[in-house]
Amino acid sequence: MEQRIYQIDAFTDKVFSGNPAAVCPLNKWLSDSVMQKIAMENNLAETVFYVKQDNHYEIRWFTPSVEVDLCGHATLAAAFVLFNYESYKENIIHFYSPRSGNLTVAKQGELLTLNFPTDVFESIPLTNELTDVFNITPEFAFRGKTDYLLVFTNEEQIKQLIPRFDRISKLDGRGVIVTAKGDEVDFVSRFFAPQSGIAEDPVTGSAHTTLTPYWSDILGKDELTAIQLSERRGYLKCKYLNDRVEISGQARMYLKGEIYL
Known part of the structure; x- marks a missing residue:
């Protein structure tokens, strides 16, 4: 069996930056074990699979070690493939995730806009467990559906954050988002998830379902610009719509190939 595969750099306008996704x-759906093995073999932060179902596409995301509830950059990559290489003719794609x-x-032109549900998060105490995961102490801590959010001064x-991965991996969540007000954009962030098989994710669309409502409230504006400060960098435009969030960015093709199963 031969299986098409693309590798797309998401949230960037050039290759070798943004976040790569397969x-x-x-x-039709492959078995969970085969999809997990493909994701492990790809060894990227995310591999996304989709199947056409009537007027929408069912979609699932896998890290090298686990299936995850939501992934923004891989959804952007899947849409980029459909729009540009899989003969999809409309200007909006409807995905459905079982999770x-x-x-x-x-x-809209080269800009692709995700529409995702807004995360629900709450303030939590800054325990030693949270203050010890980096070399710098955060100001505030929150907990969302899957991630911790730590807010820093600038x-x-x-x-300058140095993650202590052994300590992060012991936290009971998908990962840790860190953020601060930006110098040239509204806010900046990074994301660490060693417990999900991702040491530092280059650009994390799903994290912006937490970051957007947080910074919208802090800054008093609904439309925001953001940079994820990984080595590869990612550039995003975000819009807060109460129970939904729009997250926009570009993408670029890196490769197209075939898997032999």
Whole structure:
């Protein structure tokens, strides 16, 4: 059996930056174990699979070690493939995730816009467990559906953070988002998830379902610009719509190939 595979750099306008995701268009679902093995073999932060179902596409995401509830950059990558290489003719794609519900991606020129459910998060105490995971102590801590959110004083601290992966991996969540007000954009962030097989994710669309409502409230504005300060960098435009969040970015093709199963 031969299986098409694409590798797309998401949330960037050039290759070798943004966040790479593998995209596997399927005619029917493979077994969970095979999809997990493909994701492990790809060894990227995410591999996304989708299957056409009537007027929408069912979608699932895998890290090298686990299936996850939601992944923004891989959804952007899947939409980029459909729009540009899989003969999809409309300007909006309807995805459905068994874990996260209805998701859409709209196309306007080269800009792709995700529409995702807003995360629900709450303030939590800054315990030793949380203050010990980095070399710098955060100001505030929150807990969302899957991630911790730690807020720091300024952008320079986000750049200078040294993660202690052994301690992060012991936290009971998908990972840790760190953020601060940006110098040239509204906010900056990084994301660490060793417990999910991702030491530092280059650009994390799903984390912005938490970051967008947080910074919208802090800054008093609904439309925001953001940079994820990984080595590869990612650039995002975000819009807070109460129970939904729009997250926009570009993408670029890196490779197209075939898997032999």
